[in-house]
Amino acid sequence: MDENCSTEPCANVWGMSDDSENGDWRSTTIDAAQAEHNPKVAAAVERITQLRQSIDNIDGAAIALLAERFKATAQVGQLKAEAGFAPADYQREDYQIQRLHRIAEDAGLDPDIAEMYREFVVTETKKRHARIAAAGGDPQVLDVFA
Numbered sequence: 594m595d596e597n598c599s600t601e602p603c604a605n606v607w608g609m610s611d612d613s614e615n616g617d618w619r620s621t622t623i624d625a626a627q628a629e630h631n632p633k634v635a636a637a638v639e640r641i642t643q644l645r646q647s648i649d650n651i652d653g654a655a656i657a658l659l660a661e662r663f664k665a666t667a668q669v670g671q672l673k674a675e676a677g678f679a680p681a682d683y684q685r686e687d688y689q690i691q692r693l694h695r696i697a698e699d700a701g702l703d704p705d706i707a708e709m710y711r712e713f714v715v716t717e718t719k720k721r722h723a724r725i726a727a728a729g730g731d732p733q734v735l736d737v738f739a
């Protein structure tokens with residue numbers, strides 16, 4: 594990292610024109626035209642473009658996996674409603690918290706991120722379980738089945 598970047602905006606050390614000229618260096622829209630006369634900027638633009646392709650692939654896979662997860666939990670919600678079980682199972686959640694914490698650490702991911710993910714999906718799942726139970730166990734009550 595350029596030593597100028599620790600305290601100052603990085604964008605213009607490469608001679609790029611960006612939002613920093615308007616006083617907002619926190620936002621930079623990558624524009625290939627800026628790279629034309631600056632090889633360092635050109636290399637950065639090329640690499641960012643490659644990385645964005647990976648990011649888009651990862652986002653697509655994450656959404657597909659989430660869809661599968663919610664399809665599975667909708668079935669759990671139906672089974673729980675039919676058996677008279679409550680939406681939440683805190684013993685299961687404790688197990689999931691510990692397990693995802695371990696997996697995150699092994700993967701080099703901040704466990705807080707794993708916990709934010711878990712909290713989000715489990716909270717949404719419990720809301721959907723409650724809606725299925727209120728509809729007498731019919732998962733079709735969900736706007737989208739998954």
Ligand SMILES: O=C(O)C(=O)C[C@]1(C(=O)O)C=C[C@@H](O)C=C1
Nearest residue numbers: 669680681682685686714715718
């Ligand atoms: O495993 C269950 O019992 C579920 O209902 C699924 C799930 C989850 O989303 O993973 C949701 C709610 C429970 O509190 C625990 C786990």
